Amino acid sequence: MTSYDLSASTFSPDGRVFQVEYAMKAVENSSTAIGIRCKDGVVFGVEKLVLSKLYEQGSNKRIFNVDRHVGMAVAGLLADARSLSEVAREEASNFRSNYGHNIPLKYLSERVAMYVHAYTLYSAVRPFGCSFIFGSYDQDDGPQLYMVDPSGISFGYWGCAIGKAKQAAKTEIEKLQMKDMTCRELVKEVAKIIYIVHDEVKDKAFELELSWVGEVTNGKHELVPKDIRVEAEKYAKASFPSSVAGEEGNCSGIST
Amino acid sequence: MEGWCWALTLECLLGKSLFQVLESQSFTMNIKKVLPQLSVLPPPIPPLLSIPHRETVVNRVMNKLSLLHDKIYCALSGSAADAQTIAEMVNYQLDVHSIEVGEDPQVRSAATLVKNISYKYKEELSAHLIVAGWDKRGGGQVYVTLNGLLSRQPFAVGGSGSSYVYGFVDAEYRKAMSKEDCQQFVVNTLSLAMSRDGSSGGVAYLVTIDEKGAEEKCILGNELPTFYDQ
Numbered sequence: 001m002t003s004y005d006l007s008a009s010t011f012s013p014d015g016r017v018f019q020v021e022y023a024m025k026a027v028e029n030s031s032t033a034i035g036i037r038c039k040d041g042v043v044f045g046v047e048k049l050v051l052s053k054l055y056e057q058g059s060n061k062r063i064f065n066v067d068r069h070v071g072m073a074v075a076g077l078l079a080d081a082r083s084l085s086e087v088a089r090e091e092a093s094n095f096r097s098n099y100g101h102n103i104p105l106k107y108l109s110e111r112v113a114m115y116v117h118a119y120t121l122y123s124a125v126r127p128f129g130c131s132f133i134f135g136s137y138d139q140d141d142g143p144q145l146y147m148v149d150p151s152g153i154s155f156g157y158w159g160c161a162i163g164k165a166k167q168a169a170k171t172e173i174e175k176l177q178m179k180d181m182t183c184r185e186l187v188k189e190v191a192k193i194i195y196i197v198h199d200e201v202k203d204k205a206f207e208l209e210l211s212w213v214g215e216v217t218n219g220k221h222e223l224v225p226k227d228i229r230v231e232a233e234k235y236a237k238a239s240f241p242s243s244v245a246g247e248e249g250n251c252s253g254i255s256t
Numbered sequence: 257m258e259g260w261c262w263a264l265t266l267e268c269l270l271g272k273s274l275f276q277v278l279e280s281q282s283f284t285m286n287i288k289k290v291l292p293q294l295s296v297l298p299p300p301i302p303p304l305l306s307i308p309h310r311e312t313v314v315n316r317v318m319n320k321l322s323l324l325h326d327k328i329y330c331a332l333s334g335s336a337a338d339a340q341t342i343a344e345m346v347n348y349q350l351d352v353h354s355i356e357v358g359e360d361p362q363v364r365s366a367a368t369l370v371k372n373i374s375y376k377y378k379e380e381l382s383a384h385l386i387v388a389g390w391d392k393r394g395g396g397q398v399y400v401t402l403n404g405l406l407s408r409q410p411f412a413v414g415g416s417g418s419s420y421v422y423g424f425v426d427a428e429y430r431k432a433m434s435k436e437d438c439q440q441f442v443v444n445t446l447s448l449a450m451s452r453d454g455s456s457g458g459v460a461y462l463v464t465i466d467e468k469g470a471e472e473k474c475i476l477g478n479e480l481p482t483f484y485d486q
Contacts, residue, residue: 098372099353099365099368099369100362100364100365100367100371101364107357140393
């Protein structure tokens with residue numbers, strides 16, 4: 001084990017690249033983010049842990065706009081994620097400039113994955129310690145959801161979760177019939193899943209970041225409007241009573 | 257027919273270097289169509305005048321419709337060398353692009369690629385390409401890229417003979433024509449332009465593109481429809 005994990009340019013005897021696996025551990029230390037694709041759009045939900053009461057509400061956003069029609073939710077080292085969001089933005093912008101139309105999401109996620117992968121090849125740099133979920137909606141292609149992880153692979157999904165509670169979140173997501181749901185119904189379910197997987201004991205306060213892109217927003221990725229978010233949170237809190245009592249005051253929504 | 261024979265003799269007499277594009281082609285698609293592309297270069301210079309660096313070659317039967325992708329063609333006009341080179345470059349870029357994206361390229365992509373080259377090198381180049389084709393999102397589309405602009409139109413004309421037929425196409429164009437009506441309209445326009453323009457003549461090339469693919473046709477001079485003057 002020793003000395004095979006010092007750089008990304010070394011394989012271990014059993015064929016693993018430890019640096020990449022450590023990068024994935026960094027993602028697992030971060031709080032959960034989920035993305036679900038439904039009949040007419042994609043909804044993102046992020047459990048944003050609030051480490052201090054002194055933070056301004058809505059700071060350290062974990063959902064980014066990559067292009068008008070593409071959104072990106074991240075988990076892992078936020079600084080790495082920010083610089084990759086710039087990479088994604090440049091890719092989308094160059095594509096539009098060269099080819100005259102919106103970048104297809106599959107292509108964008110492959111390009112970003114290629115970039116992330118490049119940092120897993122050399123000893124001079126470290127891999128990126130973040131995963132992202134890309135989502136978009138297009139009139140012809142419909143809703144699309146892709147995830148990129150630190151090893152540089154990208155897959156398309158109907159629903160996926162990253163971060164510390166990803167297993168629990170995946171179980172909840174699998175219970176949903178997302179192919180038959182609309183965005184409005186899904187927003188409430190996403191909020192509920194985040195509330196379910198949030199660990200009250202270990203992490204106290206959190207903000208729920210919700211965003212969507214779909215027919216309901218005319219193909220534009222944006223944060224869910226305040227009234228819909230409030231309604232979703234109400235539904236989420238009502239759906240599972242038990243241990244939330246007494247902690248109500250700490251769970252606040254973000255300002256849009 | 258005379259035009260045909262004359263073209264052959266001309267090919268033997270004149271020399272090489274610059275290609276002068278002189279015949280007309282047309283290009284049709286489902287509902288939208290592109291109209292004749294005719295040369296913008298001046299008529300052949302007699303051998304007695306010595307022009308420093310420009311030689312001309314007259315070819316009345318050159319096919320000015322070049323393929324950018326399976327269902328996207330472009331019509332060339334202006335300097336043949338410039339136009340052909342742009343078409344070749346974009347053909348290559350579209351090949352790579354369609355494999356990367358995993359599906360047939362959009363006509364808009366092809367037109368944007370042509371426009372980017374035309375605009376970037378607008379001082380050095382002298383060619384106008386009309387890009388048209390079929391894709392599953394927008395159906396049949398026609399784009400003009402003159403001097404580096406990009407504009408989608410229901411139909412387009414270009415080249416030296418085009419100025420004689422603007423009135424005709426404006427008056428006779430109908431929306432949602434059938435394929436046969438479209439082809440007839442295009443052939444009529446070409447024939448009128450070829451008869452009036454001194455730099456045009458020869459044969460007419462026609463390409464029809466729809467979701468099944470592209471179909472090329474060549475109509476000889478004596479098979480073109482005749483009008484008042486002919």
